Amino acid sequence: MKAIFGLGNPGARYRGTWHNVGFEVVDELARRANVQFESSPADALIAKIRRDLPAETVLLAKPLTFMNLSGQAIGELVRYFKIDLADIFVVVDETQLPLGKLRARARGSAGGHNGLKSVIAHVGESFSRLRLGVGRGERERDLADHVLARFDKDETPEVERMVARASDASELFVTSGIAAVMNRYNGGDPATTE
Numbered sequence: 001m002k003a004i005f006g007l008g009n010p011g012a013r014y015r016g017t018w019h020n021v022g023f024e025v026v027d028e029l030a031r032r033a034n035v036q037f038e039s040s041p042a043d044a045l046i047a048k049i050r051r052d053l054p055a056e057t058v059l060l061a062k063p064l065t066f067m068n069l070s071g072q073a074i075g076e077l078v079r080y081f082k083i084d085l086a087d088i089f090v091v092v093d094e095t096q097l098p099l100g101k102l103r104a105r106a107r108g109s110a111g112g113h114n115g116l117k118s119v120i121a122h123v124g125e126s127f128s129r130l131r132l133g134v135g136r137g138e139r140e141r142d143l144a145d146h147v148l149a150r151f152d153k154d155e156t157p158e159v160e161r162m163v164a165r166a167s168d169a170s171e172l173f174v175t176s177g178i179a180a181v182m183n184r185y186n187g188g189d190p191a192t193t194e
Contacts, residue, residue, distance in 0.1 A: 002087045002174050003059040004029060005074050007115040010064045016150045018134040019067055021163060022091040022115075025132070026060045028167040037062065042076035051174075058174050059083070067115040075122030088127035089173045090119055091166060097133030099155065100162045102169060104130045104181040128178040130185075132166050 008014065008023035030037060030047045037045040043065050049058040059081060063073035078088065092115055097103060107126045110117035116129065151159050169185045 001057050001059055001081055001083055002089070003061065003077070003081070003083050004089045004091065004170050004173070005061045005063065005070075005077075005119075007067055007070045007090065007092045007119075008062065009066050010062070018093050018095075018151060021093045021132045021134060021159065021166075023062050024159075024163045025091045025166045025170060026062055028163055029060055029170055032167065032171075035060070040077065041080045042073045044073040044077060046077070067118075069118055070115045071118030071120065071122035074119050078123055085123060085126045086128075088123070089170055089178075090116065090127060090129040091170065092116060092129065092131055093134045094131035095134055097131060097135075099133055099135045100158050101133035102130060102162070102166060102185045103133075104128065104169065104173075104178060104185055106178045106182070128173065128181075130166060130169055130173075130181070132162055 004026055006022035006024070006026035008020035009017070014020050029049070033049040035047040035049055037047045037060070040046040040061070044061045044063045047060040049060065051058060059077070061074070061077055063070040065073045077083070092113055094103065094113070096111070106128050108129070109125065110120055119127070165185070169181050172184065173181050
């Protein structure tokens with residue numbers, strides 16, 4: 001079983017915020033596969049995509065523990081479904097990348113991201129992750145205020161392109177692994193990297 005975990009904060013209050021682009025990616029994957037989210041054995045919503053070739057299930061999940069405690073729900077799901085760490089793909093926002101840029105890694109540190117910090121605390125750091133660039137915002141603005149803010153109307157088309165590309169990258173992870181994702185999506189101009 002492969003698993004794609006989108007990180008974010010639950011509830012309508014956080015919908016459309018920078019911190020929730022991970023949720024938007026798994027929502028898009030569920031829409032593409034025509035599957036619905038449901039409750040799970042952990043504090044998370046899950047959906048399952050069944051693939052024929054190769055025969056396997058892809059688990060989509062949105063932890064409901066809020067961003068900074070995401071690892072708690074992810075750890076429970078990993079143990080419950082007995083998912084290998086090499087089969088995990090975590091999708092998160094990244095303020096250190098410009099809007100629209102993607103960066104995939106096979107493993108590594110949290111890089112200051114509290115959601116990743118929590119996941120690492122519960123499962124270790126040997127899982128693949130995809131960071132979605134949301135920019136830093138205005139320097140004088142508090143970083144927490146930026147990531148919890150809704151994106152502006154003029155930013156929406158770029159966010160939608162980024163979510164679509166991140167969804168494509170997630171599908172590539174399932175079919176071809178993290179090396180293929182890194183080769184295709186790391187570096188280059190976000191508008192031209194297909």
